[in-house]
Amino acid sequence: MFTLRIIILITLIVPLNYELCSCQCARAEYKIDKQCCPMCAPGNRVLWHCTDDTSTTCVPCPPLTFIDEPNGFMECFPCTVCDANQGLRVNKVCTQSSDTVCKPLERFYCIDKKKSSCTSAVQHSECNPGQYIKQAGTGSTDTICADCTGDTYSNGSFSSCLPHTKCEALGLAETNPGTHSSDSECGNSPTAVAIIAPSVIVTLALALFGVVFIFKHIWKKKQSKSSVVGCRRIAESFETEGQVKTICE
Ligand SMILES: *[C@@H]1O[C@H](CO)[C@@H](O)[C@H](O)[C@H]1NC(C)=O
Numbered sequence: 001m002f003t004l005r006i007i008i009l010i011t012l013i014v015p016l017n018y019e020l021c022s023c024q025c026a027r028a029e030y031k032i033d034k035q036c037c038p039m040c041a042p043g044n045r046v047l048w049h050c051t052d053d054t055s056t057t058c059v060p061c062p063p064l065t066f067i068d069e070p071n072g073f074m075e076c077f078p079c080t081v082c083d084a085n086q087g088l089r090v091n092k093v094c095t096q097s098s099d100t101v102c103k104p105l106e107r108f109y110c111i112d113k114k115k116s117s118c119t120s121a122v123q124h125s126e127c128n129p130g131q132y133i134k135q136a137g138t139g140s141t142d143t144i145c146a147d148c149t150g151d152t153y154s155n156g157s158f159s160s161c162l163p164h165t166k167c168e169a170l171g172l173a174e175t176n177p178g179t180h181s182s183d184s185e186c187g188n189s190p191t192a193v194a195i196i197a198p199s200v201i202v203t204l205a206l207a208l209f210g211v212v213f214i215f216k217h218i219w220k221k222k223q224s225k226s227s228v229v230g231c232r233r234i235a236e237s238f239e240t241e242g243q244v245k246t247i248c249e
Contacts, residue, residue: 030072039070043097046074061096068098080117087121104139127156129181148180155181 025036037050040058045067048057061067065076079094082102091103104110104121112120124137127145132154135144148154152161164178167186178184 028070032072037072039072040067041070041097042068043095044071045076046072064094066094066096066099086119087123088118091117107137108139109137109142110140127154129156130154130179131156132158132161151178153178153180153183 025031028039029036030039031037032049035050037046037056040046040056043066044058044060046056047059048054049072050056056072061076064079066079067073067076076096077099080100080102082088082090082100084105087105087108088102089105090100092098092101094100099117101117103118107124108121109124110118110121112118118139124143125145127133127143130153131145131147133143134146135141136159137143145156148161151164153164154161161180162183164184165186167174167184170186172186173188174184175187176185
């Protein structure tokens, strides 16, 4: 009984549907001049519409044009150009049956899409000094930056904040404390200066003392020599030794 009812329903509805659709065309047909013509396949366009005794005449789309669906069009669509000024480059080249697919340039991300093709892209943000790249940008997402905290720094291009150099651990003095955007700077340690400076001073002092001592010695020798000569001269001019001695002393 149930199946019979369905059969009756179908036999009633199908002709009705057919009646409704006969004013239109079948799914793979298009309407032209009150006539239904078979559509052309994707990648082709209509050259001649069908007649009572001929089917539709289709021709392939010329280069750089396409139609991506069964159609009754007389013209193909121009292929999309991926514009570098829009931050775009080609992902898939255009074919007769599919439009160009664009994707963002390197270091760009898509901000507008149409189907699977990007229509507009902008450059990834750069992180500021004091921030690190928490998540690198992709073709569809911008860079995510985060601030450095504690004793760390990043110039904005690091993938993590680096700890400040510990000058003391290197036996050096900190000449510039680090910031979140710059490392600390190390110079010579005061302890190193304290060890090196006195030894240098002592060495120099000893050297100077030695030089002075040597010159003094030489000078004294010269003086005593000349005084001996003087004595001799005096001795020559006097007759007795007793007189010479008193003069020299
Ligand atoms: C950050 O430092 C790196 C390596 O030290 C350098 O190559 C880069 O140019 C610097 N970036 C900026 C924005 O200063």
